[in-house]
Amino acid sequence: MKKIIFILFLIAIITISAIGLLRDNSYQPTRLDELLENYPKEYTPSADHSQFEILKKKFSSPQQVTEACNSCHTERHKEVMQSNHWNWTREEYVEGRGIISLGKINAINNFCIGVEGNEQSCAKCHVGYGMTSSMFSFTDPKNIDCLVCHDNSDTYAKASEKGGAPDISVNFNTVAQSVGKPGRSNCGVCHFYGGGGNNVKHGDLEESMFEPTRDVDIHMASDGADMSCIECHTTEKHVIKGKVYSLSSMNRNRSECEQCHTSSPHEQSILNEHTYKVACQTCHIPIYAKVNATKTHWDWSTAGKLKNGEPYSEEDADGNHTYLSIKGSFVWGKNLKPEYIWFNGTADHYLLGDVINDTSKPLTLNTMHGSYTDETSKIYPVKIHRAVQPYDPVNKILIQPKLFADEKGEGALWKDFNWLRASEVGMKEVHLPFSGKIAFIKTEMYWPINHMVSTKDLSVSCTECHSRENSRLAQLNDFYMPGRDYSRFVETAGVGIILLTLLGVFVHGAVRIIASNKKERK
Amino acid sequence: MIKQVYIYKSFERFWHWTQAVIIFMLVITGFEIHRFITFFGYGNAVRYHNIAAYSFIVLIVFAIFWHFTTGAWRQYLPTRKNLKAQMDYYLLGIFRNAPHPTKKTVLSKLNPLQKLVYLGLKVLVIPVIVFSGLMYMFYRYPQGNTIRVLNIQSVEVFAIIHTIGAFLLVAFIIAHLYLITTGLTITSNLKAMITGYEELEDEEQLQIDKNDISNGSEDSISDTITKS
Numbered sequence: 001m002k003k004i005i006f007i008l009f010l011i012a013i014i015t016i017s018a019i020g021l022l023r024d025n026s027y028q029p030t031r032l033d034e035l036l037e038n039y040p041k042e043y044t045p046s047a048d049h050s051q052f053e054i055l056k057k058k059f060s061s062p063q064q065v066t067e068a069c070n071s072c073h074t075e076r077h078k079e080v081m082q083s084n085h086w087n088w089t090r091e092e093y094v095e096g097r098g099i100i101s102l103g104k105i106n107a108i109n110n111f112c113i114g115v116e117g118n119e120q121s122c123a124k125c126h127v128g129y130g131m132t133s134s135m136f137s138f139t140d141p142k143n144i145d146c147l148v149c150h151d152n153s154d155t156y157a158k159a160s161e162k163g164g165a166p167d168i169s170v171n172f173n174t175v176a177q178s179v180g181k182p183g184r185s186n187c188g189v190c191h192f193y194g195g196g197g198n199n200v201k202h203g204d205l206e207e208s209m210f211e212p213t214r215d216v217d218i219h220m221a222s223d224g225a226d227m228s229c230i231e232c233h234t235t236e237k238h239v240i241k242g243k244v245y246s247l248s249s250m251n252r253n254r255s256e257c258e259q260c261h262t263s264s265p266h267e268q269s270i271l272n273e274h275t276y277k278v279a280c281q282t283c284h285i286p287i288y289a290k291v292n293a294t295k296t297h298w299d300w301s302t303a304g305k306l307k308n309g310e311p312y313s314e315e316d317a318d319g320n321h322t323y324l325s326i327k328g329s330f331v332w333g334k335n336l337k338p339e340y341i342w343f344n345g346t347a348d349h350y351l352l353g354d355v356i357n358d359t360s361k362p363l364t365l366n367t368m369h370g371s372y373t374d375e376t377s378k379i380y381p382v383k384i385h386r387a388v389q390p391y392d393p394v395n396k397i398l399i400q401p402k403l404f405a406d407e408k409g410e411g412a413l414w415k416d417f418n419w420l421r422a423s424e425v426g427m428k429e430v431h432l433p434f435s436g437k438i439a440f441i442k443t444e445m446y447w448p449i450n451h452m453v454s455t456k457d458l459s460v461s462c463t464e465c466h467s468r469e470n471s472r473l474a475q476l477n478d479f480y481m482p483g484r485d486y487s488r489f490v491e492t493a494g495v496g497i498i499l500l501t502l503l504g505v506f507v508h509g510a511v512r513i514i515a516s517n518k519k520e521r522k
Numbered sequence: 523m524i525k526q527v528y529i530y531k532s533f534e535r536f537w538h539w540t541q542a543v544i545i546f547m548l549v550i551t552g553f554e555i556h557r558f559i560t561f562f563g564y565g566n567a568v569r570y571h572n573i574a575a576y577s578f579i580v581l582i583v584f585a586i587f588w589h590f591t592t593g594a595w596r597q598y599l600p601t602r603k604n605l606k607a608q609m610d611y612y613l614l615g616i617f618r619n620a621p622h623p624t625k626k627t628v629l630s631k632l633n634p635l636q637k638l639v640y641l642g643l644k645v646l647v648i649p650v651i652v653f654s655g656l657m658y659m660f661y662r663y664p665q666g667n668t669i670r671v672l673n674i675q676s677v678e679v680f681a682i683i684h685t686i687g688a689f690l691l692v693a694f695i696i697a698h699l700y701l702i703t704t705g706l707t708i709t710s711n712l713k714a715m716i717t718g719y720e721e722l723e724d725e726e727q728l729q730i731d732k733n734d735i736s737n738g739s740e741d742s743i744s745d746t747i748t749k750s
Contacts, residue, residue, distance in 0.1 A: 006536050009584065013540065013577050270568060373675060462564035468557050480678035482658075483557045483564065487682045494689030501693040505700040508612075515617040 035260055036225075043181065050177035059172040062129050062165065063142040068176065070141060077141040079238035084247075085127045085149075087138060088115070092249040094348050095369075106352050107247055110298060110365055110387035110443045111195035112327075114352065114400045117429035121404040123164040125190040132163035134429065146179070149186050153178035157189075161404065184210055184220065187229040196327070199294045201246075203336065203383040204451040208291035216290050218453050232259065245448055246366055251345025251376075255450075257281070279343075279378045281450055283460040287335050288383065288452050293320050297331035298387040301440040304417040311417065326403075326414040328388075338381030338449045340473055342370030353432050356396045362386070362442040363398075372479035379476065383447040390423065394435030398443075402426035527722040529628050530715055534594075537585050538715055544581065545691065547574040552688050575655055582652070597632055598641045605634040616704060626722055643694065651687035654680040 049055055054068045070077050084090050089103030104122070108114045115122045116134055123131035128143045130136065137143075145164060147156050156175045157167040166172075192198060192206045199206030214221040219232070233242040233255050242255030257280040264272040274283070288294070304325060306312070311325030320332045350365045370377035390399040402425040405412030411425035419438050427434035465473045466483030473481065530538075547570060553559050554567035562570060589595040607623035612635070615623070624633035632640060657680040705711035706721055714720035 003532055006533055010536065010540070013580065268565075268569075270565075462568075463557075466555075466557070466564055480676055480681055482555055482677070482681060485678070485681075486556065486685065490682055490685055490689070494686065497689055497693045498696065501696045505696060509700065509703075511617055516619070519619060 045180050049179050052177075055176040056173060059176070062145065062147070062172065065172050065176050066142050066144050066146055069146045069179075076238065077144055080127065080144050080146075081138070081141065083127075083238050083240075084243075085238075085240075086144065088126065094249045095346065096348070100351070102249060102349060102351070103247055108350055108352055108365060108398050108400065109195075109246060110385060110389050110445050111201060111295075112403060113300075113389060113398075114430075116352070116400060117402050117426050118404040120163045120406070121161045124158050124160055124162075125194070126164045129164050129166075136163075147172075147175050148189070149182045150179040151175045151186065152180040152183065154185055161406075181228075182230055183228050195295065197295075197321075199289060199292050201295070201385070202244075202447055202451075203294035204285070204288040204449045206289070206292050206294070209451065212291075214455060217451060218455055220451075234259075245343075245347045245368055246445060247349070249347050249349065254345065257284075277372075277378055279380045281448075281453070282338075282340065282379050282381050284453050284456070285338065285381055285449050285451075286454055286458055286460045286464075287337055288381075288449050289334050289336050290452055293318060293332035293334040294336070294383065295330055296333045296336070296383070296385060298327070298385070298389075299329040300387065300389045301328065303328035303413065304419060306417060325417065336383070337472065339384050340379050340476055341368055341382055341446065342372060342374065342377040342476065342478075343368045343380040343382075343448070344370040344374050344377040350398065352400060352430055353397055356391065356398070356441065359391070359393070359396065359439075359441055362444050365443055365445045368446050368448075372476075379473065381449040383449055385445045385447060387443050387445070388440045389443055390419065390438050391441045392423075392427075392433075392435050393437050393439040395433050397432060398441075399423045399434070399438065400426045400430045400432070402429065524721050526719045527628060528718050529626070529631060529720045529722065530718045532718065533588055535715060535718055537581065537588070540581055541578070541585075544574050544578045545695070547571075548578065549688065549692060549695075556685065556688075572659060575659065579652065582648070597630065598637055598644060600637050600641055601634050603634065605638075608633050608635045612704075626720070628722075639694070643691075647687055647690050647694075650683060651691065654684040654687065658684055 052072075054071065057068075059065050059068075066077075080086050084103060087103065088105045089101045091099055092102045093099050094102070104115050106116070112118070112122075119134055119136065120132045123136075127145045127148060128136075129145055130143050145158075145166075147166070148158060153174050155178075156170055159165050159167045188205070188207065188210055191202070192209065194201035194205075208216055209220060211222045212220050214224045219225050219227045220229075230240070233240050235241065239253070241253055243253065261280065263275050266272045302323070305323075306325060312323075313321055313325070314323040316322050316332065318332070318334075321327075321330055322332075323329050346369045348367045348369070350363065356363055368380075368382070390401060391397060392399055401419070401422040402410070402412050403414050403422065405415055408415045410416075411418070411421045413419065413422035416422070420436070423438055424434055424436075460472065463483070465471050466481065468484060468486075471481075471484045473484065550559070550561060551567040551571035551574065554561055554564065555571060561567070604624050611620060611623050614620075622633070624630075626633075658677055661677050661680065702711040702715075703709075705714075710720060
């Protein structure tokens with residue numbers, strides 16, 4: 001009887017182990033099936049705008065098109081005028097500062113530094129017309145640019161350096177009659193070119209995302225799910241979900257993977273457990289800037305050099321600028337591994353006029369908060385853009401130089417190549433003191449990497465992080481991670497004990513053999 | 523007189539060898555997780571380590587039950603009797619082919635050194651490894667667990683204790699594998715653990731021991747053995 005029980009027990013253990021070992025791993029979360037079913041469905045708009053008489057009349061200005069839009073969509077302009085796309089600022093609560101107005105309008109970055117004073121050029125990416133100076137009125141609904149987002153003819157374009165006005169080539173009737181939901185090209189035309197060129201800023205948002213392959217982005221792949229931006233960045237009443245922490249501070253209205261995938265999408269519970277502390281993006285975006293390079297370093301201090309009195313440019317083998325007289329020197333990177341930080345959804349920002357406490361170390365322009373011990377923090381991938389940019393060493397504040405002007409002699413750096421003058425004029429326009437001294441400081445900006453999600457077979461594997469050498473998380477050392485961390489003392493003592501035991505066994509064994517051989521000989 | 527005696531019951535042998543296989547798995551996978559070796563692949567190593575750990579715990583539960591129901595736990599009660607003699611034997615006597623100072627019987631299978639080491643394993647090393655391992659397996663970050671007690675801040679302490687246990691266990695296994703060759707012949711201990719039968723002192727002697735244990739005195743067993 002006993003024997004039978006033992007045998008049954010043995011069989012039970014073997015069975016349990018076998019089930020564990022041989023379990024099939026190819027798992028499809030049920031939610032994904034639903035999504036796959038829904039996404040190929042063709043969207044049919046409720047109205048054909050080419051049928052409307054009002055859109056067939058001759059328009060002499062873009063404002064007239066907006067008036068035509070507003071004559072039917074009588075309330076939409078109010079929504080747009082509440083949005084960040086229009087205001088370039090929003091009320092945000094920042095710990096230590098209180099409630100502040102924060103946006104492109106008053107933040108400083110380490111690309112083209114800031115909007116104020118340079119509106120005429122920067123407004124090429126404003127959803128409005130006529131922002132030719134800081135005196136722009138944000139209250140006139142006629143100046144809303146409906147077309148840049150809703151053009152479905154792919155013929156609309158904004159003119160360079162014209163305060164947001166459309167290019168003269170645009171046929172308003174063609175564009176107005178084509179309007180519909182924004183597609184990838186509507187969003188991409190601004191968001192892919194931030195910082196003055198393709199992929200300069202984000203690293204994970206660039207022109208290859210207009211028609212990406214599955215290798216570039218599994219969601220937007222034109223040979224795959226072919227999703228548009230607004231399918232994740234869901235929008236209601238012109239409030240678009242998702243924002244980027246170069247300007248945002250609060251943990252609200254974020255667009256997240258969990259919207260579709262839930263927080264436990266894996267078959268293996270050990271992977272689901274990772275989601276307590278690791279954001280989806282960390283494993284599923286192993287590299288970014290997959291097709292075209294992104295700017296990783298920008299040195300403003302070399303700007304202003306001239307050849308024969310003329311500005312010039314230098315390019316690397318891939319055609320990326322490595323030097324521009326107007327902007328300085330650049331370093332680009334392609335197929336980059338992200339850096340990793342703890343992040344809890346809140347951030348602080350360097351605002352115009354903030355005094356720099358320590359000028360000896362790099363100044364972070366957008367501090368993303370988080371740590372291992374913070375319950376709400378997770379590990380996120382980021383691109384860190386490092387720069388060297390001008391500051392006033394006497395007043396210890398970053399300089400907002402005047403970069404753009406129509407004509408020479410107005411003090412703009414890009415026309416006159418005079419740092420002192422550009423700083424004087426720029427600081428005057430933002431109503432900040434300037435001592436007349438210019439120095440350069442290292443700065444860093446953190447850009448969360450959220451796009452260019454790879455196929456699951458390319459996800460970051462266990463040992464890329466759980467590794468003693470070259471761990472992706474080598475910089476995040478405020479916690480113990482199995483496989484990466486260990487106690488040096490325990491390691492040495494443990495290996496020592498094992499070696500001593502082995503030594504003891506060998507010596508004892510050897511003496512035994514020798515002793516018994518002697519005996520035999522006797 | 524030397525006689526073949528049935529010394530390891532089928533459960534004991536089953537327990538011993540299952541434990542051997544499980545611990546072997548735990549050591550291989552554990553040191554892979556610790557990044558000493560690469561064998562199964564990291565993800566698999568974690569999975570197998572967890573399966574082996576659960577199997578080990580089930581086995582331990584059965585073993586504890588068995589030890590208490592059969593009274594076999596008394597085998598591990600430490601004694602100072604013969605301890606010195608046993609040490610002298612391993613350090614000197616064994617080379618001169620001197621007889622084992624402690625006689626092995628069904629009711630007292632372990633010499634005083636073994637008693638100490640196995641007791642240490644059972645009440646210290648294994649519980650510490652199992653406990654730290656369970657904490658390792660079940661600890662959650664503060665927001666992750668409804669069982670508040672398990673919401674520890676860092677796994678570091680448990681991870682390091684677990685590692686210490688692992689090193690000690692490996693050292694034990696090395697010594698153990700060597701010491702099984704120090705029986706009557708080189709393979710007699712191994713054979714005994716496989717077949718259950720070992721060549722021991724004659725039946726009469728065993729009978730005396732049995733009487734003693736029924737009197738309930740552990741010392742008297744040792745005394746008897748020593749005298750014999």
